[in-house]
Every structure is written in structure tokens, then in C-alpha cells.
Amino acid sequence: MVLDRRHFLGTSVALTATLAAPVVWGQANGRPKVVVIGGGPGGATAARYIAKDSDGGIDVTLVEPTRDYYTCFFSNLYIGGFRDLASLRHSYGALASVYGINVVHETAVGVDRDARTVTLSCGAVLPYDRLVISPGIDFVEGSVPGWDVSAQHAMPHAYKAGSQTELAKAQVAAMPEGGLFCMIAPPNPFRCPPGPYERVSMVAHVLKQTNPRAKILIADPKEKYSKQALFEEGWQAHYTGMIDRLGPDFGGGNVMVDPGEMTVDIDGEVTRVDVCNVIPAQKAGRIAELAGLTDETGYCPIVPATMQSRLDAAVHVLGDAAHQGDMPKSAFAANSQAKVAAMAIRGALTGSKVFPAKFSNTCWSLISPENGVKVGATYEATEEKIAKVDGFISQTDEEAALRQATFEESLGWYAGITADIFG
Amino acid sequence: MTPAPRSVAAAAALLLAPALPAGASTFGDVDRGAALWAQCRPCHEIGEAARNKIGPNLNFVFGRKAADVDDFRYSEAMQRARNEGLVWSLDTLDKFIAQPNAVVPGTRMGFPGLSDPAARADVLAWLRKNSDNPRDIPEAPPTAVGTDHSVAPEILAIVGDAEYGAYLASECLTCHRAGGAMEGIPSVTGWPQEDFVVAMHAYKDKVRDHPVMQMMAGRLNNEEIAALAAYFADLGG
Structure with missing residues (x-):
């Protein structure tokens, strides 16, 4: 599709309005405009691929409040002492300097879908022909009674990487001899399905060395979880007797916390804890809700072939915020969806060829030193949802050499995907 | 990412060899080496009419500068190693095939390494015999066809x-x-x-x-x- 007249006029009017405002975000010179909200694996990948593959034919603006992005993926390895925090930090320098993306470090506070504009916290208004929203997750208020973000210093979630991750690691290090680490695990669906259990593995690895009489208690509202057999096998072998998990049958879904007293109430039984990692129920990032793109699930329904919102064809929703079907909420999935969306957007705005959507995902988890496992699948777009085609998972009883190779592969994947996201 | 300084450090490590495995000084058994060559042949050819495949052909590799085969597109990492003076000898080849990516960080050689020093000595013996005498290879040229699967x-x-x-x-x-x-x-x-x-x-x-x-x-x-x-x-x- 080439720009139609109405569309083009709309853009021009908006551009004039922007020029009249005190801040001017650069001129598109008639090029179609794409605004991307969110500089994580979904948004940054989409911005980079649209800019790179359109060879400057599309004006791309990336809106991301933080100047340094800390990846949530691999942040558990930092907690376990296998990575330093700096290795998780990525800048947007290459996206701006190599790919010509207008990187704006502001928060998007509103979307006017009729006018096709995004309003930033500084007051600037960005017009768009296509909008990409990839805001990640926010927490469902009240999902863990007694906890809200004002208590996240006493009881960190550490489910958005950075200072929260540092805090969680420091709290584990400061646990008293023989103390208790408690995790309140989230209900489905949530970001990184194996994430809570990899985190438990990493905390157990630290405690085994520094505080071997310490215990870990997981309160979990879910019957089952990702890679369960692999984690349970690993915990039994490497952290014998350290980890207890209370599933829904044992009240794991009926939990309250008191961050002031540092207590956890599981099904009426109150326990004093030394560290409490509360991972609340999740929903699409706030801006998706403000833009009116979410449904009753709290996430954004999308058209699988293009990742367009089912509620607005000018908007594409990526990653954790999307209600898309069978793919897990992961960086790999967001990166995969971003490439499908980038192709569709280029096709719509510049007339480039459009190919059938292909999606894939692989998630690696570390259980103990050099003991990596993985799960993965391929997906296709059906009318109804992104549907799983084929998949695999690591087996229990694998040899140490294979687990080590899997771990080394995960390091290569981290280097690969971060280069693919941030350039 | 800062590949350049790492590469310099690696080249220095290669020359001084403080942390890497001690270089080999003797060749091993040619026949055992012939069996190990199976791990190399998906990517490398050797012998008369050997072509560059995923990796460069290995004719006359001993004594040759790194990244020196005509018409092979080397990684930037390997070209840097050459510019820093890497020459293939028994010693440097032994270190390289022990841990290719540690010796030339960023090499495209997708081989994790051969950790057993005796196995390296064996494969280097085979390589030495055939590399400098490509006519001696017992199979019809090119001796090592880089395929492990037949496709129509x-x-x-x-x-x-x-x-x-x-x-x-x-x-x-x-x-x-x-x-x-x-x-x-x-x-x-x-x-x-x-x-x-x-x-x-x-x-x-x-x-x-x-x-x-x-x-x-x-x-x-x-x-x-x-x-x-x-x-x-x-x-x-």
C-alpha cells in the first residue's frame, strides 16, 4: 500500500501542529511515520528492523523512558552470581547512530487513536501512520493482598530488571544464618514462565554456598509450571531438602503478605520470612490500557499474521502485552513477533513484499552451575491465534556434557539476541 | 562489544601462552588422526583439487600465515590475527584446535575444540602428512567432501x-x-x-x-x- 491522500493529509496536519509546539521532534519529509512505544525486546527489535529494512524510507521514533535497558532475561543469573549487572545493560546508542532511529527518552502518557498521535510526559505530541506498542507488563493491583509497589522495597518483585534485581540479590546475601526466603509465584499468564523457578534455583545456588541451612518456600497458585520435572529433578539433586513448594492444594493460591512485619499468610498460617519475593499477577503495560487496546484478559488481542491490534489496524502490539495464543511471554517471543510486525508495517507503508508469518521461541534456564535446560517451539498464524506447530524440551537424566553445552548455547543466545535487538 | 581489544589480548596470549594449553612439540599417530579428521571434513577439504568450503582448504597449512588462502572470505577476527602475526605451526595449530574461539575470538570456525592433547597430536600428524603432500591422500580427490547428508x-x-x-x-x-x-x-x-x-x-x-x-x-x-x-x-x- 502507498499512502493514500487522506492518510497523508492527516499526517501533514499533525506535523504542522508539532511544528507550532515548542519542541520539534524532527521532520519526516513526507516519509511515513512509525512510533514505537517501549524499548525492550519487542519494541527495539521492531524499530531496528523497520529502520534497517526500509533503508531510511520510514521515519522511526522509539519512545523509551530509560537510557540504559537492563534485560529481564538473564537477570536471574545475576542473582545467582553468574553474570554482573553491567553485562545485562544495553544502550540505545546504535539504534540512534547506526540505524537513524529517533530515540526519545520520555514516557508515553497517552494515545489518541482517532488523531493517530502519542503524547509524551514532556508534553510533546508524536503523529504516526503506524504505532507499535510493546510496553511489557504491569502488575494487577491487589492480586497479592497486602502488597503494592509502595512495598516493593521491603518485598521486591524483581520482575522488571535493574534496581529491583540488585535489591533482591542484596537481600539474599543479607539473610540470617538458616533464614527463610519466600517466593509468592504468579498465576498464569505471566512474563517468562520458567523465570520464577530459575530464580529459585539461583537463590538456592547462592544459599548452598553461603547459608546452607537456609530454606526456600514457594507459594504457588498454579497446579503445574514450566519445565517442572527438570527443575524438580535439579532441586532434588543439587539443593536437597532446601526448597518447598506449596501448590494450590496446600493453599499456595490463598496468600496475604504484611511487608511491615515481614510475614506471609498462606491459607491462614502466618510465617515470618527474611526475604519475600512477591511476583504479582500481571497485565499489559499501562499505556496499552490507556490506549484502549486491552480486553477482559488485561492483555491486547491481536491479528496473528501481522500483530495488528484487533481493535485498531493502525496499531501493532508486541511481546508480553499481547494476547496472542500459544506463545509464552518471553524476550525471544517478543523479538520473533517484532520481525513479523516489522515486515507487515513495511509492506503496508512502502509496498515491500509481505511473507507468511513465522514465529519461534526457545527459553533456556540455568538450574545449577553449567546445568542448562531449554524448551522451545515454532508457531504459525491462524485466524484465531498464534498456534503452536512443533516443539521440544530438554529431558530429565541428561548427561552433564549436554547440560553444559545447553548452558553455553544460552550464553551465545544472549549475545545474539541482544545484538539483534539493540544493534 | 569490543572485539578488537579482546583479539589483541588473545593474540598476545597466543604468542606468550600463559594461560592456554602448552603447545605441542610432537606429532602423534597418523592412523588415529585419520579417524579424527571426520570431525574436520564437514567444513574442510584437503588434497589435490581441494576446494574452500565452509572453512578454507588445508593444503600446505604448516608454515603459512593465518587467513592466507586465496578466495576464502575470512572472518575479521582471523584477518586481525594474521595482521598481528599469527602463523600456523605445530604449536599454534595445537592451541587453536584446542579452543578455537579462545585463541581467535570471533572466528567463524564453529568447532568447540579438541581438549585431549593426544588427540590433537594425532590429528595434527595426519594433517601434516596430507597437507604438505596432497597427492598422498588415499581417497579420490577431493578427499573430504563437506557433506554429511545426501540431498537430491x-x-x-x-x-x-x-x-x-x-x-x-x-x-x-x-x-x-x-x-x-x-x-x-x-x-x-x-x-x-x-x-x-x-x-x-x-x-x-x-x-x-x-x-x-x-x-x-x-x-x-x-x-x-x-x-x-x-x-x-x-x-x-
């Missing part, structure tokens, strides 16, 4: 659509590096198209083991594999 000629003949390949490749580039660096995951850039097609069909037919690659290749049709081969052949430095 009509499939090999498909001309890939590089534009489609560019889109399909975006999925590969989540793990494999566009620049060709090898870090826990093999490099796939700059391969001869035929080798690429054969390798992908080997995964698709589950002849090669790797669950991710079997899954990814499993849903690609012949045209898509050809498209990817066309795209990756021209990618990377």
Missing part, C-alpha cells in the same frame, strides 16, 4: 529468493550472529550455498542432532532453505 540434485539446484531469505533469516539471527561471530552458537554466514542447504536438510531429516535446529529446519520447505542459503552466503565479514 534438483533440491540443490533451486535458486533461492534472497529477499524471502532476508525475512526468514531474521528468525535465525535471534541466535546466530549477523557478523559471523561464534560465541556458544555456530556461525552460519558466508557458507557456500550447497553446504548450507545440505546442513539444513540434514537437520530437517533429523540426521544431524540438535533439537532447536531440527525444529527450525523441520518447518522450512526446499525453497525456503534455498532462500536462506542465498541470503547467508553473502552475509558477514
Whole structure:
């Protein structure tokens, strides 16, 4: 599709309005405009691929409040002492300097879908022909009674990487001899399905060395979880007797916390804890809700072939915020969806060829030193949802050499995907 | 990422060798080495009429500067190593095949390394015998055909659509590096198209083991594999 007249006029009017405002975000010179909200694996990948593959034919603006992005993926390895925090930090320098993306470090506070504009916290208004929203997750208020973000210093979630991750690691290090680490695990669906259990593995690895009489208690509202057999096998072998998990049958879904007293109430039984990692129920990032793109699930329904919102064809929703079907909420999935969306957007705005959507995902988890496992699948777009085609998972009883190779592969994947996201 | 300083450090390490395995001073057993060559031959040829494949041909490798085979597109890392003075000798080859990516960080050689010093001595003995005497190789030339799977000629003949390949490749580039660096995951850039097609069909037919690659290749049709081969052949430095 080439720009139609109405569309083009709309853009021009908006551009004039922007020029009249005190801040001017650069001129598109008639090029179609794409605004991307969110500089994580979904948004940054989409911005980079649209800019790179359109060879400057599309004006791309990336809106991301933080100047340094800390990846949530691999942040558990930092907690376990296998990575330093700096290795998780990525800048947007290459996206701006190599790919010509207008990187704006502001928060998007509103979307006017009729006018096709995004309003930033500084007051600037960005017009768009296509909008990409990839805001990640926010927490469902009240999902863990007694906890809200004002208590996240006493009881960190550490489910958005950075200072929260540092805090969680420091709290584990400061646990008293023989103390208790408690995790309140989230209900489905949530970001990184194996994430809570990899985190438990990493905390157990630290405690085994520094505080071997310490215990870990997981309160979990879910019957089952990702890679369960692999984690349970690993915990039994490497952290014998350290980890207890209370599933829904044992009240794991009926939990309250008191961050002031540092207590956890599981099904009426109150326990004093030394560290409490509360991972609340999740929903699409706030801006998706403000833009009116979410449904009753709290996430954004999308058209699988293009990742367009089912509620607005000018908007594409990526990653954790999307209600898309069978793919897990992961960086790999967001990166995969971003490439499908980038192709569709280029096709719509510049007339480039459009190919059938292909999606894939692989998630690696570390259980103990050099003991990596993985799960993965391929997906296709059906009318109804992104549907799983084929998949695999690591087996229990694998040899140490294979687990080590899997771990080394995960390091290569981290280097690969971060280069693919941030350039 | 700062590949350049790491490479300098690695070259220094290679010359001074404080942390890497002690270099070999003796050759091992040629016959045992012949069996080990099976690990090299998917990528390297040797002997009369040996061609450059995924890796360069290995004729006359001893005493030759690194990155010195005509018409082979080396990684930037290997070219830097050459500029820093790397010459292939028994000693430097021994260190390199022990841990290729530690000695030349960023090399596209997708081989994790041979940790057993005796095995390295054996394969180097075989290499020495055949490299400098390419006529002596007992099989018909080229002796080492870089295939581990047979693919029908009509499939090999498909001309890939590089534009489609560019889109399909975006999925590969989540793990494999566009620049060709090898870090826990093999490099796939700059391969001869035929080798690429054969390798992908080997995964698709589950002849090669790797669950991710079997899954990814499993849903690609012949045209898509050809498209990817066309795209990756021209990618990377």
C-alpha cells in the first residue's frame, strides 16, 4: 500500500501542529511515520528492523523512558552470581547512530487513536501512520493482598530488571544464618514462565554456598509450571531438602503478605520470612490500557499474521502485552513477533513484499552451575491465534556434557539476541 | 562489544601462552588422526583439487600465515590475527584446535575444540602428512567432501529468493550472529550455498542432532532453505 491522500493529509496536519509546539521532534519529509512505544525486546527489535529494512524510507521514533535497558532475561543469573549487572545493560546508542532511529527518552502518557498521535510526559505530541506498542507488563493491583509497589522495597518483585534485581540479590546475601526466603509465584499468564523457578534455583545456588541451612518456600497458585520435572529433578539433586513448594492444594493460591512485619499468610498460617519475593499477577503495560487496546484478559488481542491490534489496524502490539495464543511471554517471543510486525508495517507503508508469518521461541534456564535446560517451539498464524506447530524440551537424566553445552548455547543466545535487538 | 581489544589480548596470549594449553612439540599417530579428521571434513577439504568450503582448504597449512588462502572470505577476527602475526605451526595449530574461539575470538570456525592433547597430536600428524603432500591422500580427490547428508540434485539446484531469505533469516539471527561471530552458537554466514542447504536438510531429516535446529529446519520447505542459503552466503565479514 502507498499512502493514500487522506492518510497523508492527516499526517501533514499533525506535523504542522508539532511544528507550532515548542519542541520539534524532527521532520519526516513526507516519509511515513512509525512510533514505537517501549524499548525492550519487542519494541527495539521492531524499530531496528523497520529502520534497517526500509533503508531510511520510514521515519522511526522509539519512545523509551530509560537510557540504559537492563534485560529481564538473564537477570536471574545475576542473582545467582553468574553474570554482573553491567553485562545485562544495553544502550540505545546504535539504534540512534547506526540505524537513524529517533530515540526519545520520555514516557508515553497517552494515545489518541482517532488523531493517530502519542503524547509524551514532556508534553510533546508524536503523529504516526503506524504505532507499535510493546510496553511489557504491569502488575494487577491487589492480586497479592497486602502488597503494592509502595512495598516493593521491603518485598521486591524483581520482575522488571535493574534496581529491583540488585535489591533482591542484596537481600539474599543479607539473610540470617538458616533464614527463610519466600517466593509468592504468579498465576498464569505471566512474563517468562520458567523465570520464577530459575530464580529459585539461583537463590538456592547462592544459599548452598553461603547459608546452607537456609530454606526456600514457594507459594504457588498454579497446579503445574514450566519445565517442572527438570527443575524438580535439579532441586532434588543439587539443593536437597532446601526448597518447598506449596501448590494450590496446600493453599499456595490463598496468600496475604504484611511487608511491615515481614510475614506471609498462606491459607491462614502466618510465617515470618527474611526475604519475600512477591511476583504479582500481571497485565499489559499501562499505556496499552490507556490506549484502549486491552480486553477482559488485561492483555491486547491481536491479528496473528501481522500483530495488528484487533481493535485498531493502525496499531501493532508486541511481546508480553499481547494476547496472542500459544506463545509464552518471553524476550525471544517478543523479538520473533517484532520481525513479523516489522515486515507487515513495511509492506503496508512502502509496498515491500509481505511473507507468511513465522514465529519461534526457545527459553533456556540455568538450574545449577553449567546445568542448562531449554524448551522451545515454532508457531504459525491462524485466524484465531498464534498456534503452536512443533516443539521440544530438554529431558530429565541428561548427561552433564549436554547440560553444559545447553548452558553455553544460552550464553551465545544472549549475545545474539541482544545484538539483534539493540544493534 | 569490543572485539578488537579482546583479539589483541588473545593474540598476545597466543604468542606468550600463559594461560592456554602448552603447545605441542610432537606429532602423534597418523592412523588415529585419520579417524579424527571426520570431525574436520564437514567444513574442510584437503588434497589435490581441494576446494574452500565452509572453512578454507588445508593444503600446505604448516608454515603459512593465518587467513592466507586465496578466495576464502575470512572472518575479521582471523584477518586481525594474521595482521598481528599469527602463523600456523605445530604449536599454534595445537592451541587453536584446542579452543578455537579462545585463541581467535570471533572466528567463524564453529568447532568447540579438541581438549585431549593426544588427540590433537594425532590429528595434527595426519594433517601434516596430507597437507604438505596432497597427492598422498588415499581417497579420490577431493578427499573430504563437506557433506554429511545426501540431498537430491534438483533440491540443490533451486535458486533461492534472497529477499524471502532476508525475512526468514531474521528468525535465525535471534541466535546466530549477523557478523559471523561464534560465541556458544555456530556461525552460519558466508557458507557456500550447497553446504548450507545440505546442513539444513540434514537437520530437517533429523540426521544431524540438535533439537532447536531440527525444529527450525523441520518447518522450512526446499525453497525456503534455498532462500536462506542465498541470503547467508553473502552475509558477514
